[in-house]
Structures are given as C-alpha cells and as structure tokens.
Amino acid sequence: MNIDQAISGRHSTREYTTQAVDDEVIVRLIHAASLAPSAMNQQPWRFTVVRDQALLDRVSREAKACMLETLAPGSQSERFHALLDDEHFQIFYHAPVLILISADAPGQWVVEDCALAAENLMLSACAEGLGTCWIGFAQRYLNTPQGKQALKLAQAWVAVAPIIVGHPKHAPAPVAHQAPDIRWVG
Template sequence: MNLTKAIAGRRSTRDYTTEAVDEKLIFRLIDAAVQAPSAMNQQPWTFTVIRDQALLERISQEAKACMLATTPVGAHSSHFQTLLSDEDFQLFYHAPVLILISGNEPNQWIVEDCALAAENLMLAAYAEGLGTCWIGFAQGYLNTPQGKHALGLPAEWTPVAPIIVGHPKSAPAPIAHKAPSIHWIG
C-alpha cells in the first residue's frame, strides 16, 4: 500500500468482528513498530499482547472506575462521565487484541519513542486491512500499580500506547481535518 494512502486512510476503528487476528500478522505489526526511530536509538519499548477477552473486560471495568475517580471537571467531563458510567461501554470495543506498547527503561523521551512505534503499528495494521484505535481511557489506569499488576508488568515499565487491533465490521467514515497552522521563519 502506498504510504500516503495509508496515512490519509487510517482511522480509529471502534467496531470489530469477532475474527481472531493471526499471530504471524501480530508479529508483522510489531516488526513494523520497531522500525520506528527512537531517541539515541535506544529502542526502549516492549509489547504486551492481550487476547484474553475476560481479562480485557476486567481491565475495562477497572480503568473506567479509575477514570471516573480521577477525571477533573472540564469541558468534556459530562460526556466522559456518561460514557464511563455506562455498564455496557467496554473500553476496548470488544476488539480481539490489545497491544500495549510500554517503555521498558527510564528515559526522558519514552512517550515520544513509544508513540512513534505506535504510529508505525497502526499504519501497518491499516495496510493489512485491520482496524486500530489508541485507547486513551486505559492509559492512566494501566500506568498505576494495579494496572501494571493486572497485566503482570514490571513496576519500572511505563505503559504508553494501548492499541486495540482487529478486523473492522465496516470502514470508519472519513473525517474533516483542519487546515494546518504553519508559522514560517525565514
């Protein structure tokens, strides 16, 4: 697939079939992720692949409770409160796979490094006909001692990018993008 087409076509997918994602395909996605640049070429990432739906359901419930308890009042607060309070709302949209990209060593650029790997993974998934979505609602919880314990992660790891992956039921609709704000110097 042409890179420009992948960049323009990739969307956050929130509606998946129950079809499993082949393990070899997951390895290809992770291989694409590790091709990302990283500060000082440290490559400080690790990938946790979760396919256990009961575990994902439990983490969804615990992460929603954590978000409800810690979300500050603000512009999106009412919408978030309603969504997170809905017992039927599952954070991972019942996707067959969650790939959590974590930093595995202290590093001041860990978020940037893992985000670059995440973008590569999401673009590679789109090129393979899969859907993805970065689940920001899960990030805070997964970075707590309880969240790390739920996945068996070492305390020193920093969970950064929880990415769900699966076969989309349908293609997400295109969205309008704002024109870029460009400040030219020289």
C-alpha cells in the same frame, strides 16, 4: 497500499468483528513498530499482546473506575462521565487484540519513542486491512500497580500506548481535518 494511502486511510476503529488476528500479522505489526526512530536509538519499547476477552473486560471495568476517580472537571468531563458510568461500555470496544506499547523504564523521551512506534503499528495495521484505536481511557490505570499486575508488566515499565487491533465491522467514516497552520520563518 502506499504510505500516502495508509496515512489518509487510517481512522480510529470502534467496531470490530470477532474474527481473530493471526499471530503472524501481530508479529509483522510489532516488527513495523520496532522500526520506529527513538531518541539516541534506545528503543525502549516493550510489547504486550492481550487476547483474553475476560481479562480485557476486567481491565476495562477497573480502568473506567480509575478514570472516574481522577477525571478533572472540564469541557469533556460530562461526556466522559456518561461513557464511563455506562456498565455496557467496554473501553476496548470488544476488539480481539490489545497491543500495549510500554517503555522499559522511565526516561526523558520514552513517551515520544513509544508514540512513534504506535504510529508505525497503526499504519502497518491499516495496510493489512485492519482497524486500530489508541485507548487513552486505559493509560492511567495501566500505570497503576494494579494495572501493571493485571497485564503482568514490570513495575518499572511505563505504559504508553494501548492500541486495539482487529477486523473492522465496516470502514470507518473519514474524519474532516483542518488545513495545517504553516508558518515560514526566515
């Protein structure tokens, strides 16, 4: 698969088989993530791999409660409330693997650095025939003392990109994208 195919073919996957993802594949994905550019070449990322479904279920419950406590009213809040109130909704979609990309300390560009690593990981997973999804519902909770303790993260770390990985049950439907708004200056 070439890079254009990976970019156009990568879509968020929310339905997974129970098939495990091999350790060697996970290591390749993390290696691809670690090749991302970073500000001043600081490479602040740290990778936490979680496969324990009971732990992911617990983190899902606690993250949903955290989101409900802090959800600001807005255009999506009713939709989010309905999802987060549903006891059967598991925010990790029962994917076999969560790879959390964290920064080793707060810093001016750590979010951007970890987001670049996340994109590399997701494109690499697509090239491997795997599905991924960045789980925004987990981010706030994973930056609380309780969330950090649940995943054994150092308290100084900043959880940035919770990415689920697995074998898709079926190919995700393509998503329509708007044409880019390009302005030429000068």
